[in-house]
Amino acid sequence: MSATRIGRRRLLAGLAGGSLLLASPALLAELLATPAQTLGPFYPDRLPLDRDNDLLIVGDQPGAASGSVVQLHGQILDSRGQPLRGALVEIWQVDAHGIYLHSRGGDRARRDANFQGYGRFETASDGRYRFRTIRPVPYPGRTPHIHFAVTLPGQPRFATQCYIRGEPLNQRDGVLNAIRDPRARERLIVSFVPLAGSAVDEQVARFDIVLGLTPAS
Numbered sequence: 308m309s310a311t312r313i314g315r316r317r318l319l320a321g322l323a324g325g326s327l328l329l330a331s332p333a334l335l336a337e338l339l340a341t342p343a344q345t346l347g348p349f350y351p352d353r354l355p356l357d358r359d360n361d362l363l364i365v366g367d368q369p370g371a372a373s374g375s376v377v378q379l380h381g382q383i384l385d386s387r388g389q390p391l392r393g394a395l396v397e398i399w400q401v402d403a404h405g406i407y408l409h410s411r412g413g414d415r416a417r418r419d420a421n422f423q424g425y426g427r428f429e430t431a432s433d434g435r436y437r438f439r440t441i442r443p444v445p446y447p448g449r450t451p452h453i454h455f456a457v458t459l460p461g462q463p464r465f466a467t468q469c470y471i472r473g474e475p476l477n478q479r480d481g482v483l484n485a486i487r488d489p490r491a492r493e494r495l496i497v498s499f500v501p502l503a504g505s506a507v508d509e510q511v512a513r514f515d516i517v518l519g520l521t522p523a524s
């Protein structure tokens with residue numbers, strides 16, 4: 308059993324014992340649901356043939372996407388912090404030129420044909436997902452972000468967006484700041500940090516998503 312799981316068990320035991328007030332703010336924050344955000348107008352209007360979790364390589368094409376490589380990963384959790392299995396995680400974002408995989412998503416002629424623009428991953432029992440993608444760039448009117456949708460069987464699609472800690476444009480992004488509660492807003496902002504030992508300046512970002520679901524069991 309991992310340290311994380313042991314930690315969660317202790318947390319749950321603490322809550323069951325009525326010691327909610329003694330739990331630290333950090334532990335309580337783990338149980339707050341990730342805020343939902345608009346799906347936006349640029350969910351691909353035609354999904355690519357290659358829909359895997361490596362957005363840097365498209366099909367058999369020899370080229371690789373332009374941009375800074377990011378290993379994006381995280382866990383899909385329920386409101387008790389338990390991993391959710393069978394969650395379909397979808398991401399989509401602009402390419403290095405700020406153009407979406409969408410017929411109205413920017414100048415088609417400038418689109419990076421080597422960037423998949425969209426990917427999906429289905430979680431196993433550990434609730435984990437991972438993608439290889441690029442660090443998102445700004446486009447007119449928006450700070451850099453990655454769109455996410457998470458769908459559990461029989462549930463409506465949950466949509467949100469992930470932002471980069473320290474991006475100056477975060478301060479005046481209308482979609483991000485539509486979340487008025489700063490603590491809720493913080494849950495969508497994650498650190499993109501250099502991957503130790505990477506020869507090509509890769510970065511790592513972890514974005515966990517807590518769905519506001521209470522499991523039946």
Ligand SMILES: [Fe+2]
Binds near residue numbers: 347349449452454
């Ligand atoms: Fe967007």
